[in-house]
Structures are given as structure tokens and as C-alpha cells.
Amino acid sequence: MKRGVAMQTVLKKQIEEMTDDELKELLRRDYMRRLTRYRMTNDFFRKKYGMDFEGFQKKNVVEKQGYAFEVESDAQEWELALDGIVTVEKKLKELSGGN
Numbered sequence: 001m002k003r004g005v006a007m008q009t010v011l012k013k014q015i016e017e018m019t020d021d022e023l024k025e026l027l028r029r030d031y032m033r034r035l036t037r038y039r040m041t042n043d044f045f046r047k048k049y050g051m052d053f054e055g056f057q058k059k060n061v062v063e064k065q066g067y068a069f070e071v072e073s074d075a076q077e078w079e080l081a082l083d084g085i086v087t088v089e090k091k092l093k094e095l096s097g098g099n
Contacts, residue, residue: 037081037084038085042085
């Protein structure tokens with residue numbers, strides 16, 4: 001527990017010493033990393049199922065495959081990735097000064 005507190009203190013000090021531009025760049029890089037991961041997840045499932053998520057839902061793939069664990073899990077992960085894309089793109093826009 002003490003190590004965790006010490007690490008927080010070090011990180012807090014480093015953040016306090018950063019300029020606003022350095023903090024923005026740090027956030028931008030983190031958002032870009034997340035966006036890349038979400039887009040890769042979306043691309044993976046588009047290829048796996050041969051359609052986009054909207055088509056996946058319209059064709060009731062989860063139901064047609066008997067609510068198999070893998071398909072339900074894929075659907076949840078895919079939906080989270082798509083939500084993540086929208087959220088991170090919004091955060092990037094806010095960070096760059098857009099609304």
C-alpha cells in the first residue's frame with residue numbers, strides 16, 4: 001500500500017510540473033492509442049462476420065447462432081468498441097478546441 005501512495009505522489013508531482021501543452025499532448029496520445037485499439041477491434045469483427053455491426057444486429061446473428069457465448073461476447077465487445085470510437089473522437093475534438 002505504501003508503494004502505491006509513493007507512486008501517486010511521484011506521478012502527481014510530474015503532472016504538476018508539466019505545461020498545459022505537454023498535458024494536452026499526453027492526453028492526445030492516450031486517446032489516439034485507444035482509438036486505434038477500438039478501430040482494430042471493429043475491423044476484426046467486420047472481417048470475422050463479413051458485415052458491419054448494424055448488419056450483424058439486423059441479421060440477428062446472436063439469435064441465429066443460438067446465443068452461443070462466443071457470439072454474444074463478440075457482440076458486446078464490438079458494441080463497446082464502436083461506443084469507444086465515438087467517445088474518443090469526441091474527446092479528441094474537445095481537446096483540440098472544437099465542440
